[in-house]
Amino acid sequence: MATKKNGPVIALGVVLGIGFVAPLLAGQPLGFFLEVTLGGLMAGVLYSLVALGFVLIFKASGVFNFAQGAMVLFAALALARLAEWLPGWVGIPAGLPALALAFVLATGIMIVLAMLIERIVLRPLVAQDPVALLMATLGVTFFLDGFGQTIWGSDVYKIDMGISKDPTIILESMFQGGILISKEDLVATVIAAVLVLGLAIFFQKTATGRALRAVADDHQAAQSIGIPLNRIWVIVWAVAGFVALVAGMVWGAKLGVQFSLAQLALKALPVVILGGFTSIPGAILGGLIIGVGEKISEVFLGPVLIKAFDLAGGGIENWFAYVLALLFLMVRPEGLFGEKHIDRV
Amino acid sequence: MFYRENGQFKSTYREDQQILGIRQDRWFIFGLIAFALLVVPYWGSDYMFRAILIPFLIVSLAAIGLNLLVGYCGQISLGHAAFMAIGAYAAYNIVVHFPGLNFIVVLVLAGLVSALVGILFGLPSLQIKGLYLGVATLAAQFFVDWVFARVKWFTNYSSSGGVSTAPVEMFGWTIDTPMEKYVFILVVVMVFTLMAKNLVRGHIGRSWMAMRDMDVAAEVIGIRPMYAKLTAFAVSAFYAGVAGAMWGFLHLGSWEPAAFSINFSLNLLFMIIIGGMGSILGSFIGAAFIVLLPLALSQALPLLNNLGLKVDTAMASHLEFMIFGALIVFFLIVEPLGIARLWAVAKEKLRLWPFPH
Numbered sequence: 001m002a003t004k005k006n007g008p009v010i011a012l013g014v015v016l017g018i019g020f021v022a023p024l025l026a027g028q029p030l031g032f033f034l035e036v037t038l039g040g041l042m043a044g045v046l047y048s049l050v051a052l053g054f055v056l057i058f059k060a061s062g063v064f065n066f067a068q069g070a071m072v073l074f075a076a077l078a079l080a081r082l083a084e085w086l087p088g089w090v091g092i093p094a095g096l097p098a099l100a101l102a103f104v105l106a107t108g109i110m111i112v113l114a115m116l117i118e119r120i121v122l123r124p125l126v127a128q129d130p131v132a133l134l135m136a137t138l139g140v141t142f143f144l145d146g147f148g149q150t151i152w153g154s155d156v157y158k159i160d161m162g163i164s165k166d167p168t169i170i171l172e173s174m175f176q177g178g179i180l181i182s183k184e185d186l187v188a189t190v191i192a193a194v195l196v197l198g199l200a201i202f203f204q205k206t207a208t209g210r211a212l213r214a215v216a217d218d219h220q221a222a223q224s225i226g227i228p229l230n231r232i233w234v235i236v237w238a239v240a241g242f243v244a245l246v247a248g249m250v251w252g253a254k255l256g257v258q259f260s261l262a263q264l265a266l267k268a269l270p271v272v273i274l275g276g277f278t279s280i281p282g283a284i285l286g287g288l289i290i291g292v293g294e295k296i297s298e299v300f301l302g303p304v305l306i307k308a309f310d311l312a313g314g315g316i317e318n319w320f321a322y323v324l325a326l327l328f329l330m331v332r333p334e335g336l337f338g339e340k341h342i343d344r345v
Numbered sequence: 346m347f348y349r350e351n352g353q354f355k356s357t358y359r360e361d362q363q364i365l366g367i368r369q370d371r372w373f374i375f376g377l378i379a380f381a382l383l384v385v386p387y388w389g390s391d392y393m394f395r396a397i398l399i400p401f402l403i404v405s406l407a408a409i410g411l412n413l414l415v416g417y418c419g420q421i422s423l424g425h426a427a428f429m430a431i432g433a434y435a436a437y438n439i440v441v442h443f444p445g446l447n448f449i450v451v452l453v454l455a456g457l458v459s460a461l462v463g464i465l466f467g468l469p470s471l472q473i474k475g476l477y478l479g480v481a482t483l484a485a486q487f488f489v490d491w492v493f494a495r496v497k498w499f500t501n502y503s504s505s506g507g508v509s510t511a512p513v514e515m516f517g518w519t520i521d522t523p524m525e526k527y528v529f530i531l532v533v534v535m536v537f538t539l540m541a542k543n544l545v546r547g548h549i550g551r552s553w554m555a556m557r558d559m560d561v562a563a564e565v566i567g568i569r570p571m572y573a574k575l576t577a578f579a580v581s582a583f584y585a586g587v588a589g590a591m592w593g594f595l596h597l598g599s600w601e602p603a604a605f606s607i608n609f610s611l612n613l614l615f616m617i618i619i620g621g622m623g624s625i626l627g628s629f630i631g632a633a634f635i636v637l638l639p640l641a642l643s644q645a646l647p648l649l650n651n652l653g654l655k656v657d658t659a660m661a662s663h664l665e666f667m668i669f670g671a672l673i674v675f676f677l678i679v680e681p682l683g684i685a686r687l688w689a690v691a692k693e694k695l696r697l698w699p700f701p702h
Contacts, residue, residue, distance in 0.1 A: 121678075
């Protein structure tokens with residue numbers, strides 16, 4: 001029986017920890033350091049939101065849903081455009097009421113989408129090789145990217161949640177200049193926390209949630225006691241679609257709704273590698289680690305590298321997450337909280 | 346009626362082992378090669394060479410490389426354009442530092458550099474597989490993108506970040522017209538196709554396929570997983586590197602790191618899914634499909650507009666995305682082995698036609 005080898009993981013953790021505090025040791029001001037860390041945590045929350053969608057679907061159906069990023073884009077586009085069009089259609093005031101109605105409609109759209117994906121893509125491919133399923137979701141990704149931009153348009157759209165974009169300065173008394181945080185990021189964090197809490201309650205307390213967990217544990221056993229697999233898949237894709245909608249709303253409000261959202265969401269892949277494919281806490285912790293690591297390395301390590309190797313600019317955050325995930329795969333493929341997988345002939 | 350091997354007896358082992366065992370296949374392939382080498386160069390237009398045939402041949406080569414890895418060895422790669430980038434930049438640097446070197450040598454060296462990096466990024470495949478490996482290869486893609494965009498040495502300190510190349514010269518022959526480029530690429534692709542065909546029917550190809558079908562079982566019967574997987578990565582990256590070098594020097598001429606982005610990688614993957622996983626022929630079919638579809642769509646635009654549908658170029662590119670996506674799902678469901686498999690089925694039917702049995 002193989003026991004979990006923790007040595008390399010701890011070593012990697014120590015290296016990351018040293019990397020994390022290194023800027024302080026190198027004499028960077030504490031206030032600035034905290035500001036960067038906070039910024040990283042906020043970005044991490046957003047990664048976690050997308051990663052959450054991955055984990056939900058993977059747990060329930062064993063599908064590695066490459067299309068989660070496309071779903072985020074699709075949902076965000078639907079939300080932004082509906083909020084823009086609805087005042088003209090039904091005469092409700094623009095702004096928050098329109099956004100709220102658009103949110104409800106977009107949720108409906110994501111549920112329909114989940115049903116279609118289950119019916120058209122997943123059911124015919126049931127019990128296929130995971131790699132084939134991954135490629136099928138790649139196909140879904142491309143289809144959704146094209147379809148979404150065809151019906152919703154392909155410009156940059158705004159989602160206005162009615163929150164001021166002005167940064168707030170906190171802890172001014174403790175540090176010189178204080179710490180800059182944006183209200184938007186705070187709201188995003190609160191939304192993410194509420195969502196995670198809601199999901200936890202849904203999974204623990206409701207009958208559907210229990211059925212979902214049963215399916216995640218053992219498909220065949222769940223089916224044999226009468227849980228309808230097809231319906232569970234629709235539900236889990238719908239929930240993942242809802243999570244994508246929330247992520248799209250928060251991200252869209254921050255960065256504008258545009259095609260790059262789908263690309264940004266690719267960052268959630270290393271997050272789930274880090275946290276483990278089957279663990280919701282892992283997705284959240286992984287997102288935070290990657291968010292912080294990315295920002296710290298970009299801000300503090302970037303200039304050092306540029307100087308040392310005469311680079312043409314930073315951009316470490318483009319690959320930091322992936323390379324970290326790669327290292328992590330070498331020492332513990334199942335992720336921080338994932339289940340160990342044993343092969344049998 | 347026409348496609349029947351009645352009366353074609355194989356009396357020696359040599360005959361039994363030839364690649365094209367049926368006389369009709371042989372005629373067809375040799376006819377095709379003769380047509381491509383002798384007729385097309387005189388008859389084709391510059392546009393045809395530049396927009397269709399050259400990209401088609403080069404991406405076919407890259408798709409063969411990817412197919413060796415994904416289709417034959419079962420190791421997924423979502424970042425194969427990174428190896429093409431490595432080949433292209435390696436070739437560029439070799440040409441910059443050793444001017445006058447024969448371009449064939451440059452190609453081979455570029456392929457070797459790419460193969461080395463391929464082995465490096467293939468190392469995770471010893472521990473992980475499937476989805477996990479996909480993420481590891483994505484790491485290769487993003488890291489390589491970044492390295493070529495930021496490390497000035499690779500671009501020979503050019504101020505724009507892009508690189509440009511002079512026309513290729515070898516044996517005193519300057520390859521500068523599209524027709525000459527086409528002929529050169531065609532010959533290279535033919536040689537590499539033959540090599541790939543022989544690799545996959547030999548010992549090493551069989552061990553790749555065993556790894557793909559069931560890695561634990563393959564290990565039990567004595568196939569070394571490390572050797573099989575790393576050779577697959579090396580050969581695949583070699584092909585991608587050669588294709589990348591040709592893409593840079595003969596197709597683009599001057600390029601930026603964005604030329605080998607993740608979208609290129611995904612397109613390569615689509616080629617082998619649509620064309621046929623684990624099939625050399627499929628790599629060509631898939632490449633032709635992916636190269637021709639955007640052109641066909643742009644040709645069809647006026648037609649659609651005449652029918653009263655408002656379709657502009659942005660819409661056409663979205664449409665392209667949708668068609669790719671839908672086709673991938675369609676082929677995975679209906680025919681996971683791609684168009685090449687349909688072709689094989691059609692050939693089986695043809696052997697009996699017009700009789701039912």
